[in-house]
Amino acid sequence: MKIAVFEVADWERRACLRLQPHHTVECLAAPLTEASAGAYADVETVTTFIRSDLGAPVLRQLPELRLIATRSTGFDHIDLDYCRWSGVTVCNVPDYGDHTVAEHVFALLLALSRRIVEAAERTRRGDFSEDGLRGFDLAGKTLGVVGAGRIGRRAIAIAKGFGMNVVAFDVHTDPTAAETLGFCYAGLDELLARADVVTLHLPGGAGTRHLIGDAQLARMKPGAVLINTSRGGVVDGEALVRALTTGRLAGAGLDVVAEEGVLREEAEIFRSQTTLSTERLRALVADHALLSLPNVIVTPHIAYDTHEAVARIVETTLDNIEAFAAGAPRNLVA
CATH class of the missing domain: 3.40.50.720 (NAD(P)-binding Rossmann-like Domain)
Structure with missing residues (x-):
């Protein structure tokens, strides 16, 4: 799959690149927005944190999208109705911290x-x-x-x-x-x-x-x-x-x-x-x-942010992507 990873810190970049060579991975520090989404029209998997916009105006610009793997427990930044209608699978990280x-x-x-x-x-x-x-x-x-x-x-x-x-x-x-x-x-x-x-x-x-x-x-x-x-x-x-x-x-x-x-x-x-x-x-x-x-x-939305918790977030997200690629998606939201 072609995967775009948004809101990536340097240490996360190294972890996410483990998905290669089985997948093509692009890591970006910026969040996904309506203004930037058009550049990723061929992406099949998107993984973001909560500062990205995954509403319908953004998702409509991603016609090849098959999977959203949010690196969070919450998913209120994602238009789940649009995902259900368009057949996009959504996975989260339910119990990292x-x-x-x-x-x-x-x-x-x-x-x-x-x-x-x-x-x-x-x-x-x-x-x-x-x-x-x-x-x-x-x-x-x-x-x-x-x-x-x-x-x-x-x-x-x-x-x-x-x-x-x-x-x-x-x-x-x-x-x-x-x-x-x-x-x-x-x-x-x-x-x-x-x-x-x-x-x-x-x-x-x-x-x-x-x-x-x-x-x-x-x-x-x-x-x-x-x-x-x-x-x-x-x-x-x-x-x-x-x-x-x-x-x-x-x-x-x-x-x-x-x-x-x-x-x-x-x-x-x-x-x-x-x-x-x-x-x-x-x-x-x-x-x-x-x-x-x-x-x-x-505090600046850091309740989740410990070394141990963010490591669990990344590992669960990578597992979610690999499980979807293998035809057995887990931690499904939609």
């Missing part, structure tokens, strides 16, 4: 609960005063886990180690897991009302877009903390800014924001063939506000 992302949840939470960023910045200036740096214990607090799948359950296990109580919401309940890990299920409204800390572990897409908005944030305990390592669109950024600036929430730890792609290269707004809608521009302004708030910690 459950504990990796869950650990980042607690990195964000501990940084907020113990005011680590402020303390480190202060001492770096030679200021060892303790004023305003008093934190709070995790032991005895209630963690609300929205989405109790693989990552959510790893977060639950870690929380129990800190002595936290845990309540979870999921559309599919698993009484055995609840008994084994020592948590209980509740409806979303009840979870939000009970939790001192809420952590989100949901897929992106229309079904979860703005699941956490003004109404949900108003149900949370005054002084609660929100952690999001899932997808930026799950949270209404404008509503979150209001909750944080009015003191309704004490803080937020975010590894994702709604318009992180634009934030990475804002000049792209003026080069792009597509004008951002008013709604997206408002979301971009909200993201800027979140970046500047002192009670918010934002």
